[in-house]
Amino acid sequence: MTAAAPTPWLSLRGIHKRFGPTHALRGVDLDLVPGEALALIGENGAGKSTLVKTLTGVHAPDDGEILVEGRPCRFPRACDAQAAGIVAVHQETVMFEELTAAENIFIGRQPMRGTGPFQWIDWARMNREAQAALDRVGAGFAATTPVRQLSLAQRHLIEIARALSQDARVVILDEPTAALSQQEIREFYGLVRGLKAQGVAVLFITHKFDEVFAVCDRYVVLRDGASVGQGAIAEADEPSLVKLMAGRAIEHVYPPIADQRGEVVMRVAGLSHPTEFADVGFELRQGEILGFYGLIGAGRSEAMLALMGLKPEARGDVEVAGRRLDIRQPADAITAGLAYVPEERQRQGGILGFSVRHNISLAGLAGRGRCETPLSRGHWLSPAREESFAAGLIDRLRIRTADQHTPMSGLSGGNQQKVVIAKWLGLNPRIVILDEPTKGIDVGAKQAVYQLIAEMVAQGLAVILVSSELPEVMHLAHRVVVMKRGRAVAEFARGEADAEMLVAAASGLSLPPREASVAPVFHFRTELAA
Structure with a gap:
């Protein structure tokens, strides 16, 4: 006898949304079931953001129905969606850094004491209830901690604690791991499983298929604003999902990168900052991709900013094309032929x-x-x-x-x-620094960026690739420098290390000895096991 299908708490039926001539959503259907995680998959521009805004009351649908426990429901305002139990946790956390975790959790809805005009915040109750919400997500820090002292991963926990403190029935996670380290991502998986165990329906939006298969139960694929496929994760595989997303199979995501390295175009020695990194050094050759890998806070991006003259306190020896440089402002770096594509393209890149x-x-x-x-x-x-x-x-x-x-x-x-x-290629640079160049973009767009990187080095440019994506640095880089706590601690040539070795170097873990016949050659620097 077939088990009855679980009853959804929230359903969308035939949702349409238009913005002038743009038909952003075209009859979208989906069900959110208590205790399940639904993966919402699609390329950039597929309609995912519009769908989330429709669910959270930012946009009203032009046609179709939103059903809560089978009954039609409308959310004229975002606060109406929140009142119904629908809360979104976005990739970019927006918080008041000078306030505590508790104050951020209860912002705009603080528990009060007193009556009429004689009311004041009930600080003891607020801190107590905030701590209970934080404990529920395994935060491990006090509700009275100022947000400015917390990491990005911990700020995500505050967002989720805020959702749970509102008795959320649906939690929407929009690219929640984009800026997390590998360890933080693994911890985040546990948090999503905890939400499911508590009967919360999770809508999980990500471009990373390993996350989809790790925590999701079902999937819906959007393409050009329409639902083009849905089903159980257990019955899906990555190629079939990619084909649904793109309308075509995407083969060979990573293009072949030839090894045609030429003369040294850049030498860096003793690059140091009083608080962020120390004694960073490397050589970069024409036609080479040099990868920089490390956990969040390892100092990779900060070192690159120093090379662009954006860390005036930094000191070190920098040579480009045999000429020693004194880089004190970005114009000095640009004139020498350096270009920098930052991690936050929307806030810093354009x-x-x-x-x-x-x-x-x-x-x-x-x-x-x-x-x-x-x-x-x-x-x-x-x-x-x-x-x-x-x-x-x-x-x-x-x-x-x-x-x-x-x-x-x-x-x-x-x-x-x-x-x-x-913007930078138009200046004919010698060296292009790419900081997390595929953050938050889909697999088809990633393929285009990877192909562009391959074309850059084929034309003789030198590329520094800063990335938290292990497959990215392992497939593209000729060499990988691993950073930990502001220092370069190891360097591997392509093919010398697997993912486990790179993560071990970045986190300071020791690996068990391997067979001599297959042991890679390590080029350790300092403090690998510190």
């Missing part, structure tokens, strides 16, 4: 309200860049030159945009990343 054209030309406006054709005539920007400059890079990087005047905010995550990269 200006979302500016057009694609203006974003691409930004780096060439300072006058000290390396554009073959200046963008200005005298003291004035030449619109014709800017248009030609942007058109060439849009075509070269295959940026999908309606036209040059489209705001950067109107592009998918993958195309936004291409715009940020285009």
